[in-house]
Amino acid sequence: MTGKVEEALSYEQARDELIEVVRRLEAGGTSLEESLALWERGEELAKVCRRWLEGARARLDAALAEGKEADAEGSEQAGE
Secondary structure, X not given: OOHHHHHHOOHHHHHHHHHHHXXXXXXXXXXXXXXXXXXXXXXXXXXXXXXXXXXXXXXXHHHHHHHHHHHHHHHHHHOO
């Protein structure tokens, strides 16, 4: 899959496909070549999930920082 297609995957889509890849690997019965292809796909999907989670963490951190700044400004104005 190309990077652009992977970027189009939602977190949930990537997670669900990753779950299926892991299930297939754990079930066994695949050739070495197919197992390697599944493993590589799983690594790609894990990266997609990681990027989504890192982006969510950055957004939460930014929102928390804004909230702290607003609280600090409100406290300063109340103290005047």
